[in-house]
Amino acid sequence: MKKWWFPAVLFISFILSAIGHYAGFPYTLEFIISAISVIFVAGFLGKATESVAHHAGQRLGGFLNATFGNAAELIIGILLVKEGHFEMVKASITGSIIGNLLLVLGLSVLAGGIKYKIQNYNVSLAGLNGSLMILAIIALFVPAIFLNTKAIEPADTNLLSLIVSGVLIAAYLLWLVFSMITHKDYLADVSDGGPADANHEEAAWSKGRSILYLIIATVMVAFVSEWLVDTLDPMTEKFGLSEIFVGAFVVAIVGNAAEHSAAVILALKNKIGAAVEIAVGSSLQIALFVAPVLVFISHLFASGPMDIVFTVIELAAIGVAVFIAKSITQDGSTNWYEGLLLLAVYVILGVSFYLV
Template sequence: MKKWISPALLIITFLLSALGHFLGWNFTLQFILSAISVIFVAGFLGKATESVAHYAGQRLGGFLNATFGNAAELIIAILLVQQGLFDMVKASITGSIIGNLLLVLGLSLFAGGLKFKVQKYNVSLAGLNGSLMVLGIIALFIPAVFLNTHSITESDTKFLSLVVAGILIFAYLAWLLFSMVTHKNYLADVSHKDEELPHEHGPQWSKGRSILYLVIATVMVALVSEWLVGVLEPVSEEYGLSELFVGAFVVAIVGNAAEHSAAIMLAMKNKIGAAVEIAVGSSLQIALFVAPVLVFVSYFSGNTMDIVFTTIELVAIGVAVFIAKSITQDGETNWYEGLMLLAVYVILGVSFYLV
């Protein structure tokens, strides 16, 4: 596996980011140092994920990356929920979903497509992923419609949110059982042995070391992301950025840095199955597991967060799901499809910025 990241730079940028945070340096300087550190730490996580994927297979490797990558977002979101900052939490959830479906997946398909004319992965998996994305949209859409049409009260909305959250968690756990156990072979990776890069070799790390590095990298991503998010509010105020834009795009891009790096690296190595699993799998995990868990966390904290999103957020998620499902459902990808996803992401980004 190609060694592209310097351990010295990784450690130096991480330590500088830590010093900036704990010594209270200028907010803008903290932001720049943390952002640079995130890039290197995410690269480290991507390399560890690729090594784990070699031993575990593309799907399980992609699932592990999505899970470890979302761990940082879940921790930060729980802290925000306990502070009652529900609007910021919902904006970050929105940003995570559309960021993974449009930015991460788009960059992966674009980068991989430039190197390989057509990349293929399991078409059955593509179809099921699309259906799960639609399920997530339905679950977010129904409570908002019933509340906004005054068909139910706010207290009923919180009860409905708990019910929907429980159903989504059950559906996600059932999906893991279906995809990883009962129908594992049905959703197996598509082999590209004839298209492997000639200089590709086995991973330079052992199985145990790969898992250890994956855990260490995830902890580093969680720390750097938290430091970066901590200075977002003063930086956004200084440069006149709205809370919606910061939550839906800045926080989401930072929180998904690990997925960005890993998915693009894997796509450029013709491991598009793992790249799609990271991008789409991470979005599904946010919509079907992380968001519902946050509803229950808020409930046990004494102030239940409903699962009602704003019209703007629902439209953004709906558009992302629609274009991502239409592009991925045939199990084949190319660079132009990636470009289309990126175009939609830019349109939404400009629109959110102007709100």
């Protein structure tokens, strides 16, 4: 944040977004301003989490970046659930998962691979991440298959959704215990000890200021996210876009701007382990924690309960993303061409979703 223009643009875009929301700007203009504001606020959030990562280490820093980066996604999801936009919520979850696995990871691997040729990270962590991605696929596929084949009644869907969601939340929390406490050393970062090592860099801010900025940025994300959500309905109708495209690509890309910027920056600093932790860790957090939590939260609103049954299109997109991401990351090393492959799959899915 040494450049003077960033805080200036951040402040101005946030104020304009607030004025646009409360003064009743035209929806198109309000959407554009809010989207720009979310991107800059997310950049601020990413910078704060990167500074915290310097004090906490790559793995914990990557986890914090993914968690706070997903704050926008969770807040947008809660607001959409409250309004009863369940299909858009599921599309947003789908978009967040494939966006992180294909776009964020793809850009990070491509950028880091161009600069460093080959980048390495903990192969054991890569394998476990792959297994968790498979768990997420199983948890999303099973309810959809059982419902669509009439193996269970629609009335039982909500009960199955709650049970599956509970299992996923438990699995994710136990994964945090495993990876951060009991097997922390086993999953430690791979460091070449070169100039890109975190220990050779100065943090942007002190530990206390980093945490303070992290809290401020999260609050700003909450406000801007709500203002952005209010423009989605009229924007969708005006441009004739499907809810699945808006949720899977527009909301997901804007909501994950923090991960986009931070992961690429870390990859360029030869911290591919942290970049992978942000991209893959964020996808896992969405699939194993955020989505199940939204299922439980939906029971608190008058709009009715949301199930965890995704459409065939969404399941196919998630399955494809997990398949290629697991294939590329399982050996614990990356290069620029693998990043290109991930981006190619993202473009194919993006065009397909747009034509729906």
